[in-house]
Amino acid sequence: MKRMTPLLTLLTGTGMAAVLFAMSAQAAPRTVDPRTAANAAAPPEAAVVSPAAPAEPPPDAAPAEPSEQRGQPAPSQTAPPTTPPAAKADSNWTGRLDGGATIAITVTDGKAVAYVCDGKKLEVWLNGTAANGKMKLTGKKGEVLTGSFGDGAASGEMVVGQRRWKFTAKQTSKPDPVLYRATSQQRRSGVDGGWIMLPDGSQIGVVTRNGTPVSAPPLDPAFGTTILDGRTVTAAPVAADPGAGE
Template sequence: MKRTPVLTLLAGLAVAAVLLVMSAIAANKPADDKVTAANELPASTAAPAPTLSPTPPPTQAPAKVNATWAGVVDGGAATIAIAVKDGVAVAYLCDGKKIEAWLQGTAAAGKLSLTGKNGATLTGTFGGGKATGKIVASGKSWTFTAPTAQPPGGLYRAAQFVNSANVVCGWIVLADGTQVGVCTPDGKEPEPAPRLDVTAARPINPQDPT
């Protein structure tokens, strides 16, 4: 069949259209590949927020002890008194005749720990309105439970010169008003102490017992 100019023109236009479509497809393909590649990337995961540990509350120092206990040792052979100020403790054991012992130490966290001359020791606990423990002095030992002393009950001490000799006296005043004490002159044996006027005397200061 003989081609006419019109057919030739139409055929040329058809070929041009096909080439144009193929060119557009080729131009769009890299973009599609990029989109596909981007879609294939794993999604980024946000880092979790750090967990903060709670700050512990500040530790409070234990309260300092201020108390006085006085009573009779188990068996009734002697009396004992323990006075404490700001955790500083002084104890006195006395039978009102010949035996006496002064001890110093501490009272903290419910525990008593005191020492004195010639190996005297006192160990014990306190709480609930009483002190309990064991005291060793003058080659003997006693156990005790002493209740809290209310004024004028408690522990008293006095030192003065009498006839050129230094005399140290100690008194334990119990809840019923009973007084037990001895006086010891330098270089001599203890002897019973005179009755103390508690209205004029001051209880011992454990921080300055002299």
């Protein structure tokens, strides 16, 4: 019994020392990085990312269109529709008035010339326009010719003072001139005249010499000449020139 007493004392002292060491370790403060502890404690989904601040637009920048704000392209700006140019006619017509006179109309680039004659003494030159299926021409003494054209035909009326005549004409199938007139040099010499070339190869016209109208002698289109009382008269095709009615 006396032999075991020192051993029990040693074991008891050792146990007490172990208990005191453990208590001392628990009571001592731990040195831990707070950032490491926070990151370790917080779950991944709890991390919050601060949004970046929106970029400020430049001071002079124009506000975006609503469609651009939604990420869609802005509608393109289209120019307003313009009025299409008038449809001009480039054709020849020959026909008759209901009073028996013959008429020829020639149009070039929308400009029109008409000649009406009876092959004896009546003759009228008219100038005007023809476009979009309508024509209007006037003469030196107030004569007015109005009408419409299309599908190879033209029709309308001519008014001279209180008198009115209806006319109808067909478009010629050949590009050959249908109207000839005495040249300006010939007219200055006192001789004027007009000729209508008809589709059947015949022609009709009136020549006025010193103010007196007579039936026009046949004109040779190849040379543009004819003979009147032994004198040569020259003529040229009429192509809707503004001076044709002078």
